[in-house]
Amino acid sequence: MSKEFEIVREFEVDVPPEQVWDAVVHASGAYLWPMDPPEPRVGGSGPFGSTVTAWDPPHRYTNRSENVGMPVQSVNQLDYTIEPRDEGRRAWVRYVHSGIFTDDWNNQYDGASKHTNFYLHTLCEYLTHFAPRPVAFAQLNGPAASATRQALAAAGHALGLADDAAAGTKVALRGPGGRTLAAVLDYRTPYFIGLRTDRALIRFFGRGHWGAPLGISIHDFAPDADAEANESAWQDWLNGVFNQS
Template sequence: MPHEFEVREEVAIDATPEQVWEAISTGPGIDSWFMGRNEVEPGEGGALRHSMMGHTQTATVTAWEPLKRFSYQSTANPDGTFMAMDYLIEGRQGGSTVLRLVHSGFLGDDWEAQYDALKKGDGMYLQKLAAYLKHFPGRVSTFNMLVPGPQVTDQERVWKTFASALGLTGTVAKGDRVRLTVDGLPPAEGVVECADYPSIPSVCTGDALYMFMYGYRGTVVVEQHSFIEGVDGEATEEAWKAWLATAFA
């Protein structure tokens, strides 16, 4: 039977309410920090379509108050499961913003593992959103990808492998300078914006935002959002697939 759940998170963002609104309520904005491809029909009652790995999920916009509130609820599955997202925007002095998220709904038979992943993932994605608006304000991604790797039980191995790809050892913390080196991709200098053992939710280089995540049922995941033209998406994705297969063999 479906299990009701609720996750509450908030994040302080060094961006205006206008910038936050664009990032959470438009397709190109969501694409620049969240997973998959997204389309949003503005206004209450509009449709939101989220496509990833060959599957498209639809949702209905349930609240549309520009610069204040954006909410939507996914179409219910035959078993009664669905998810609802409710974002509340609060502007602060100095042009900053606090964004609050209530993520609720009903989960299926595997609800415990799903809930654990959501509790971890929601906060990480909000930190990733904050990193996007800090480093790439006014820009939207030209290429974004999510590449899942194998399931790994050793968290310390995951942590060390992620850190190694960034040229880091030992403790990883916000502000650490990195050098991303992955076979098949050009080296890139950057900075850690958020570290949450054993995941590294946000790393920013001059032209891309990355997430290294230890996710649902121990699956390792890499996400990339690029903000320059001319990225060879197919080659980039293949390079990450090869790295995941080799690094966690």
């Protein structure tokens, strides 16, 4: 049965509003996945066939999609309100994701809500540590065997991440090819793991909770970043965790 949903989050970040605006409009691959920037006007085209319904740089941006074409969603809207704090040195952000789920409402809402928390945290990590550096983005999914609730814990153990390691902990982990990965564990829940190195944000998505394989995204900000090499290396690592050749 179709039913509306609304996910609202508010947060502050220690960068000017203009920097938040630039990230939201132009640097989606730095914290989400790369999307075409919106046409800068009300009525203009937005990502994935959406329409810009509010455009007031650097304060308000909204895009809306009707007839989304997804099997479980018919309407999708993303709304950003950005206001200055501390004489423009900091920014307050209100983010609203709304629309209509047409099937499996509780599961879809739970997944969208938890993913929102992680994506907005990653946005703040980018703004605080890497902006405005360009990004090389890669993403990949594990094999079918990783579509379980235990998959994220298995990935954490393969990294050598201690069960009691909390967000904010500096860690030395086993990355692709057995290389040591020096990182800060910047996010950890039963659903997601976030790692920040001196050059990249590496995100693990335990989507087995919602019936999908484990996912990884790599947002690499180094001058010599190679997205294809990152994808290949982490895919081999992930396949090895779940014994897939």
